[in-house]
Amino acid sequence: xxxxxxxxxxxxxxxxxxxxxxxxxxxxxxxxxxxxxxxxxxxxxxxxxxxxxxxxxxxxxxxxxxxxxxxxxxxxxxxxxxxxxxxxxxxxxxxxxxxxxxxxxxxxxxxxxxxxxxxxxxxxxxxxxxxxxxxxxxxxxxxxxxxxxxxxxxxxxxxxxxxxxxxxxxxxxxxxxxxxxxxxxxxxxxxxxxxxxxxxxxxxxxxxxxxxxxxxxxxxxxxxxxxxxxxxxxxxxxxxxxxxxxxxxxxxxxxxxxxxxxxxxxxxxxxxxxxxxxxxxxxxxxxxxxxxxxxxxxxxxxxxxxxxxxxxxxxxxxxxxxxxxxxxxxxxxxxxxxxxxxxxxxxxxxxxxxxxxxxxxxxxxxxxxxxxxxxxxxxxxxxxxxxxxxxxxxxxxxxxxxxxxxxxxxxxxxxxxxxxxxxxxxxxxxxxxxxxxxxxxxxxxxxxxxxxxxxxxxxxxxxxxxxxxxxxxxxxxxxxxxxxxxxxxxxxxxxxxxxxxxxxxxxxxx
Amino acid sequence: xxxxxxxxxxxxxxxxxxxxxxxxxxxxxxxxxxxxxxxxxxxxxxxxxxxxxxxxxxxxxxxxxxxxxxxxxxxxxxxxxxxxxxxxxxxxxxxxx
Numbered sequence: 001x002x003x004x005x006x007x008x009x010x011x012x013x014x015x016x017x018x019x020x021x022x023x024x025x026x027x028x029x030x031x032x033x034x035x036x037x038x039x040x041x042x043x044x045x046x047x048x049x050x051x052x053x054x055x056x057x058x059x060x061x062x063x064x065x066x067x068x069x070x071x072x073x074x075x076x077x078x079x080x081x082x083x084x085x086x087x088x089x090x091x092x093x094x095x096x097x098x099x100x101x102x103x104x105x106x107x108x109x110x111x112x113x114x115x116x117x118x119x120x121x122x123x124x125x126x127x128x129x130x131x132x133x134x135x136x137x138x139x140x141x142x143x144x145x146x147x148x149x150x151x152x153x154x155x156x157x158x159x160x161x162x163x164x165x166x167x168x169x170x171x172x173x174x175x176x177x178x179x180x181x182x183x184x185x186x187x188x189x190x191x192x193x194x195x196x197x198x199x200x201x202x203x204x205x206x207x208x209x210x211x212x213x214x215x216x217x218x219x220x221x222x223x224x225x226x227x228x229x230x231x232x233x234x235x236x237x238x239x240x241x242x243x244x245x246x247x248x249x250x251x252x253x254x255x256x257x258x259x260x261x262x263x264x265x266x267x268x269x270x271x272x273x274x275x276x277x278x279x280x281x282x283x284x285x286x287x288x289x290x291x292x293x294x295x296x297x298x299x300x301x302x303x304x305x306x307x308x309x310x311x312x313x314x315x316x317x318x319x320x321x322x323x324x325x326x327x328x329x330x331x332x333x334x335x336x337x338x339x340x341x342x343x344x345x346x347x348x349x350x351x352x353x354x355x356x357x358x359x360x361x362x363x364x365x366x367x368x369x370x371x372x373x374x375x376x377x378x379x380x381x382x383x384x385x386x387x388x389x390x391x392x393x394x395x396x397x398x399x400x401x402x403x404x405x406x407x408x409x410x411x412x413x414x415x416x417x418x419x420x421x422x423x424x425x426x427x428x429x430x431x432x433x434x435x436x437x438x439x440x441x442x443x444x445x446x447x448x449x450x451x452x453x454x455x456x457x458x459x460x461x462x463x464x465x466x467x468x469x470x471x472x473x474x475x476x477x478x479x480x481x482x483x484x485x486x487x488x489x490x491x492x493x494x495x496x497x498x499x500x501x502x503x504x505x506x507x508x509x510x
Numbered sequence: 511x512x513x514x515x516x517x518x519x520x521x522x523x524x525x526x527x528x529x530x531x532x533x534x535x536x537x538x539x540x541x542x543x544x545x546x547x548x549x550x551x552x553x554x555x556x557x558x559x560x561x562x563x564x565x566x567x568x569x570x571x572x573x574x575x576x577x578x579x580x581x582x583x584x585x586x587x588x589x590x591x592x593x594x595x596x597x598x599x600x601x602x603x604x605x606x607x
Contacts, residue, residue, distance in 0.1 A: 172583045179587060183594060213605060220597035227593060234589045237579050281604030285596070299568070300575060302561055444560055453541055482512070 003049060007062040007083040010046040010093065011133045014039050014100075018125035025118035033108055036121045040101040040128060047097050047132065051090040055494040059086035061138070061508040082138030082199060082509055087494035091348065092263040093135035095355045099256035100128035102469045103249050106363055109463035110249060110370060120160055127153040127253060131260050138509055139198045140188040143264065147184065147229070150257055151177035157253070158246040169245035176238050180225040187221035190214055201509030204271040204502060211276055219272050223282070226268070229261030232286075232323055233293040236316045240300070243312030248366025251308065252359040255315055259351050262319065263499075266326045266347075271502045274333050283331025287420075290327050291427045293320030294434035301441045310445065311361050314401060317434055318354045322347050324431060325416045328423050333500065339422035344496040345488060346415030352492075353400070353408045353480065360397040360473045364390055367466050368449065371459045385454035389462065393470050394450065398442035400477045403435040408477050411484035 002009070017039030024035040050060060064081040085093075104124055111117055130149035137143045155177070159170035188198070194214055197203050207215045231239035239258075243251045269286075273279040297317025304310035325347030332340030367390055372380050384391035400407040403414075413435060421428035480487050498504065535541065565572060578585075 172586065175583050176586055176590065179590060183590075213602065216601040216605065217598055220601045221594060224590070224594040224597050227597075228590055234578075235586065235593050237581075237586050237589070240579075241581065278601060278604040281600050282597075285600045296575070299571070300579070303565065303572065440561070454536065 003046075005062070006046040006050050007060055007085045007136050008064055010043045010050065010097070011083075011129050011136065013043045013046070014125045014132070015129040018122045018129065021122050021125065022118050029117060032117055032121065036104050036125065037101075039125060040097065040104055043128065043132065044094075044097045044101050047090060047093050050085045051087075051094050051491075054085060054087040054090045054498070055491055057494075059084070059498070059504070059508055061085075062136075081142050082201070083136040084138040084201075084505060084508060085136055086505065086508070087491075087498040088263065088267065088348070088496070089135045089498075091352070091491060091495045092260055093132045095352055096131035096135060096256045096260050097128055099253050099355055099359060100124055100131070102359075102472065103253045105465050106252075106366070106469040107249050108465045110247075110366065110466075120157070123153045123156040123160070124253070127157065127257070131257055134260050134264060138200055140191065140200060140203075141198045143200075144181065144185055144188060147181055147225075150260075151181065154250075154254060154257060157250040158242055160250065161247055163245070166245040169242045172238055173242050176228060176235070180228040183221045184225035187218040187225070190218035190221070199509060200268070200271060201506045205506050205510060207272050208275050215272065216278060219268065219282075222268060223265055223286075226261050226265035227286075227289065230258045230265065230323070231293075231316055231319055232289045233296055233316075233320070234289075236293060236296065236319075239316055240304075240309045240312030243315065243362075244306050244309035248308065248362045248369065251312070252362040252366075255358045255362070256355045258315075258319060259322070259355055262322050262326070262351060266330065266499060267505075269330055270333070270499055271505060273330070274500070274502050277334070279333050280331045283327050283329070283333070285327075287324050287327030287331060287424070287427060290320040290323030290325075291430050293317060293323060295320075295430055298434045298437040298441065302437065307365055307445060307449075308362075310441065311358065311365065314361075314438060314441065315354070315358045317438065318350075318358060318401065320434070321413065321416060321431060322350050322354060324420060324427055325350060328420050328427070329496075329500070332423055337422070339419040341496060341500060342415060343419035343423070344500055345492050346412055346419055348495045348499070349408075349412035349480075349484075349488065349492045350416060353412045353477075356473055356477050356480075357397055357401040357409055360393065360470060360477065361401065363466070363470050363473070364394045364397060367462060367470065370466070371462055372455070372457060373460065374457075380449050380455060380457075382450070382452040382455040383459075384450035386459050387462065389467065391446075391450040393474055394446060396474045396477055398439075398446055400481070402439035402442060404439065406478075406481045408480035408484070409435075411481055411487075 017035060021032060021035060025032040053060065062083040062085070064083065104121065107120065111120055127150060130146045130153060133146035134143065134150060137146055155170050155174050158173055159166050191203050192198060195203055195206055228235040242254065246254065269282060273282055294317045297313050297320055301310045301313035301317065304313060325343045329340050329344035329347060368380060368383065371387060372383070374380055396407065400409040403409040413431070417428050417431055420431065
């Protein structure tokens with residue numbers, strides 16, 4: 001019975017925990033921490049269970065509010081909020097929920113000094129509910145609502161530590177998110193005006209038979225809003241601005257938030273365009289955006305003095321890799337070539353790797369700031385003498401993000417290079433150059449912070465909770481790098497299949 | 511295979527480590543950093559200077575990027591509107607072709 005309601009519970013539990021955390025916080029700090037971990041862990045368990053089911057071929061399509069919904073449309077689908085938990089959406093939800101859980105564990109020692117627990121955890125729980133909701137949602141209006149939940153909670157987290165510059169970053173984020181949400185709402189309104197529907201599967205089924213320019217214009221507006229959310233060229237500029245000013249913990253979660261945006265974008269594009277000649281045009285446009293994102297990301301990262309801003313640009317480049325792979329997959333979907341599917345597999349793999357690699361780098365930066373008590377991590381050097389563990393963890397992160405074997409970045413990027421090369425050698429070459437430049441960028445950073453004469457300042461011991469979280473991420477980076485075949489077969493193939501196979505999604509909802 | 515690989519790696523690391531000098535001191539000249547054979551100046555050369563040639567040859571590109579990344583939210587909104595226009599144009603063009 002409980003497991004039947006898993007899609008709703010995975011959203012509902014953190015949502016409830018977000019509001020109740022203020023009351024639990026009155027009992028004491030320990031109770032509050034236990035409550036936050038319990039809420040996130042319970043939701044994580046439901047998402048893991050749904051993922052296990054989905055990768056073994058059992059997708060869950062859930063109509064909120066009734067086991068057998070009595071109000072059915074003439075088209076035969078339930079007129080309720082529909083949640084779709086297939087292999088693609090559960091994988092993305094798992095990434096998002098894991099990022100929030102690990103961020104919460106990491107922040108325990110960090111927030112001790114700031115004395116601002118309840119509000120931070122409430123926003124984090126709200127963000128996790130929004131991200132899982134955004135991954136599972138099967139209708140456009142709920143998508144809009146969850147997008148707003150994610151934007152507002154993210155804005156709260158960015159500004160949380162109330163430093164002057166973080167307000168500026170929050171203002172930019174809020175303005176852009178609001179305009180993006182309006183574009184999305186306008187697109188949804190166009191669909192509603194034409195079909196009188198909000199259910200994504202039902203609209204996709206109708207678009208497949210009676211598509212007109214109004215449908216494609218609606219998709220274009222929704223896609224623009226989601227490209228903004230994931231930080232693609234030419235709307236990537238907010239990303240380094242925000243990542244630089246937000247805390248490292250918040251930035252690590254925002255990376256996962258951007259990746260959910262990519263998933264939602266491609267879910268809609270594959271559903272609405274896969275059976276139309278427009279898939280090639282839009283696929284190539286997004287692949288070009290991805291390639292330019294890689295180039296701009298790495299060239300701008302090379303010039304940065306601020307470490308967090310540098311990682312922010314690297315995150316733009318990494319987003320570019322996912323967009324390049326999935327865009328190529330969409331472009332070639334009508335020809336049904338094997339490389340197009342392979343590109344989608346590589347894209348889904350890279351999506352998970354982005355969250356791990358960039359997340360680890362941001363957390364190491366946050367840990368360096370914590371142990372040295374320096375606001376500007378760039379002022380630190382020779383830290384490897386006093387904290388070799390942080391040096392090793394940073395090294396793992398930098399080698400993984402640069403696509404060096406035997407780490408996870410290599411496993412996913414080699415699939416992307418191979419498959420994209422079949423479609424466009426130029427894009428593939430830019431991707432390879434991007435990876436090489438990422439290595440050049442992060443080696444410079446590694447040498448600057450960790451090598452050289454021993455760090456002269458005093459350092460605090462690294463808290464165990466921080467070490468545990470970074471250790472878990474490093475373990476998955478190594479695991480996915482050493483056993484990519486098993487990971488691809490077990491997780492990424494079913495996820496790519498679910499994303500590409502629009503008929504299974506539409507059939508599940510209708 | 512994996513175990514053998516790990517064992518070989520450990521042996522190689524051990525051999526390299528055993529070649530190291532145990533006379534190293536953490537003070538004096540041995541602990542100083544050098545830049546092209548000279549004492550590293552305290553100011554003037556930073557890690558960003560490492561790629562000076564790259565930045566010099568791409569000066570025009572970086573000037574354009576500087577304007578694009580102005581930090582002003584109005585400019586960012588302009589790029590968002592431009593993106594929406596490009597997406598709409600791509601849809602229209604794809605429909606015609």
